Amino acid sequence: xxxxxxxxxxxxxxxxxxxxxxxxxxxxxxxxxxxxxxxxxxxxxxxxxxxxxxxxxxxxxxxxxxxxxxxxxxxxxxxxxxxxxxxxxxxxxxxxxxxxxxxxxxxxxxxxxxxxxxxxxxxxxxxxxxxxxxxxxxxxxxxxxxxxxxxxxxxxxxxxxxxxxxxxxxxxxxxxxxxxxxxxxxxxxxxxxxxxxxxxxxxxxxxxxxxxxxxxxxxxxxxxxxxxxxxxxxxxxxxxxxxxxxxxxxxxxxxxxxxxxxxxxxxxxxxxxxxxxxxxxxxxxxxxxxxxxxxxxxxxxxxxxxxxxxxxxxxxxxxxxxxxxxxxxxxxxxxxxxxxxxxxxxxxxxxxxxxxxxxxxxxxxxxxxxxxxxxxxxxxxxxxxxxxxxxxxxxxxxxxxxxxxxx
Numbered sequence: 340x341x342x343x344x345x346x347x348x349x350x351x352x353x354x355x356x357x358x359x360x361x362x363x364x365x366x367x368x369x370x371x372x373x374x375x376x377x378x379x380x381x382x383x384x385x386x387x388x389x390x391x392x393x394x395x396x397x398x399x400x401x402x403x404x405x406x407x408x409x410x411x412x413x414x415x416x417x418x419x420x421x422x423x424x425x426x427x428x429x430x431x432x433x434x435x436x437x438x439x440x441x442x443x444x445x446x447x448x449x450x451x452x453x454x455x456x457x458x459x460x461x462x463x464x465x466x467x468x469x470x471x472x473x474x475x476x477x478x479x480x481x482x483x484x485x486x487x488x489x490x491x492x493x494x495x496x497x498x499x500x501x502x503x504x505x506x507x508x509x510x511x512x513x514x515x516x517x518x519x520x521x522x523x524x525x526x527x528x529x530x531x532x533x534x535x536x537x538x539x540x541x542x543x544x545x546x547x548x549x550x551x552x553x554x555x556x557x558x559x560x561x562x563x564x565x566x567x568x569x570x571x572x573x574x575x576x577x578x579x580x581x582x583x584x585x586x587x588x589x590x591x592x593x594x595x596x597x598x599x600x601x602x603x604x605x606x607x608x609x610x611x612x613x614x615x616x617x618x619x620x621x622x623x624x625x626x627x628x629x630x631x632x633x634x635x636x637x638x639x640x641x642x643x644x645x646x647x648x649x650x651x652x653x654x655x656x657x658x659x660x661x662x663x664x665x666x667x668x669x670x671x672x673x674x675x676x677x678x679x680x681x682x683x684x685x686x687x688x689x690x691x692x693x694x695x696x697x698x699x700x701x702x703x704x705x706x707x708x709x710x711x712x713x714x715x716x717x718x719x720x721x722x723x724x725x726x727x728x729x730x731x732x733x734x735x736x737x738x739x740x741x742x743x744x745x746x
Contacts, residue, residue, distance in 0.1 A: 345370040346453040346482060347445045349438055349468070352403060354507060355457045358496050359484050360394055361503050363455060367482070370448050372398040374442060378434055379524030379582060390506065396451055404437060405524060409581040412437050413525050416655060417624050417674045418569040418679075419644065420632075423652040426602050427614075428621045430526025436660035439471025446479065453480035460486045463607050467658035474661035481617045487710060518545060524585050526598075530631040537603050548589065548617040552690030554597035559688035561695060563592060564627045566683070569676025585620045592619025595687040607657040621737030626692040627683040635678045635702045640716045644675060678702040 346363055350356045350373035362373050373391040375384050384401050391399050412433050423429055442454045456474055458464035461485070469481050490496050500507050527533040527548055533539060543551060564572035574584050592598050598619035606612050632641060647668060654665045681699030685692055708718045 342481060343367050343369045343453045343482070345372060345449060345451040346455050346480075347374055347442050347449065347451045349371045349442060349454070349456045350375050350387060350391065351457075352384075352390050354496060354500065354505075357390060357505050358389065358490065358499055359398070359457055360498075361453065361505060362484055362488065362490075363482065364394065364460050365503075367453075369453070371396055371455075372400065372451055373443060374400040374402070374445050376438055376441060377401065377403045377405060378408050378437075380522040380584065383520075393506075396499075400441075400445055401586060402441060405582040405617060406439065406580055408434065408437055409524055411587050412660075413585065414570045414581055415669060415673070417621070417628055417675050418716065419648050419651050420625060420629055421648060421652045422625070424602070424604055425658045426600055427616065427656075428526065428600075428618045428622065428625065429522050429652065429655050430523065430616060430618055431528055432463070432467065432656045432658075433525065433660075434521075434523045435467035435658065436471045440475060442468075443472055443475045446476065453482055454480040454496065455484065458483065458485065461608065462612075463656070463658065466607055467660075471656040471661050486684070517733050523623050524582055526616050529615040530612065534613050534615060541601055541615050545615065546599065546617060549593045549599055549619055555596035555689045556594065559686045559693075560591065560595065562623075562685050562687065564624075564683050565681075566628070566631045566686070567680055569673075569679040570633075571626070571627070577659075585624075588620030588623050591618075591687060592623050592692075593617075596690040597623050597687060597692055598622040599690070614649075623685065623687070623692050625682070627685055628679075630683045630685075630694045630697045631681050631699065632679055634697055634705045635681060635699050636675065637704065644672065647671075 345605065346367065346369050348360060348371050349362065350360065352375065360371055363369060371394075373387070373396050377384055377390045382466065388399050388401055394513070416429065416433050421429060423432070442456075445451070446454055456465070456468045458468060465483055465486075469483075472479050472481060485491075490499055497507060499505075518534065519531040521528045529541070529545055533542060533545075563575050564571050565576075571584055572578060574587055579587065598617050598621065600616040600618065601613075602616065603611055603613045632644075636644075651665070651668055651672070654660070654662065656669070659665050680702050681697065682695035683694065685691075686695045706718075708715055
């Protein structure tokens, strides 16, 4: 069918990618290398190795990417206070460029001439994986089975699996999970089935990481987060690796019902899609980062970041992490973070993240001698404000005078 000799498959060991593994062997007559990423999704990954071995896979990669994921992808994104369409913290989007990077690295290591993924032809992930792959290896061949085969229903996938002796979990035989889910250390997402009716409320038993705010503890909990150059480095005085800190915040946020989102978003391919998300740790970090920036960033720098953020968010959502424009913008964002040092105290209570305090011993621009409502002993001359106001009003006064002359 093709000249492809070896393909690296992004492999979870689930129904879809298990079918893809066998399909690649049959349709392309090629050797398959499997790659399974541990991004903190909380699943046992060794069964994927055993399933791959059963189908004769000789080169099997199961990589712990948790620290790289949070340190080099999640935290740089949070330096920009990134939110897509006002609400989405991009938990799925930010994982894709790392997976694409590792697919290409493995292709280079193993001499593979193709990569393959299990993203459908309707979603954003196909775009994210492939834009990343092409940016890193321009002539790589990409196999996207969902755009080629006719196995376009669960029944056809199950029939193919049964015919070829592919193990199928009982949940799939019984109709499968009611949702399509994706999880990593930043979030867990839910799509499909019941959620395809945007008028229907998400079922309470769908949520896996967070309690409902109504069932969260009645007592608030205070936490302190320390920042260095815009990144969190310690929680409650304890220094932690990036992935450890985010994991702890997920537990704390989940306990207090923080980070649930029900969103109808605009996919890059053109359709609207409803998704529900749990991002407890990320929700806490967004609030904390904005709080420490509030006292350490110059006003115009902060406003410039806010102006650029939606564009930056769209780059990540649409799959342009490895693009020159994202890299250039990241350079600007990182430059702004050199003074973002200090600590933030937060109160977690029934779905809310409330800023209780913030300070920076080295970089605070908050000057109480000027900002005070009491006697500032001449630190600020209030008479200066008159000229400031008149100059800023000049263009409006000129326009108003003109309008009066026209009457």
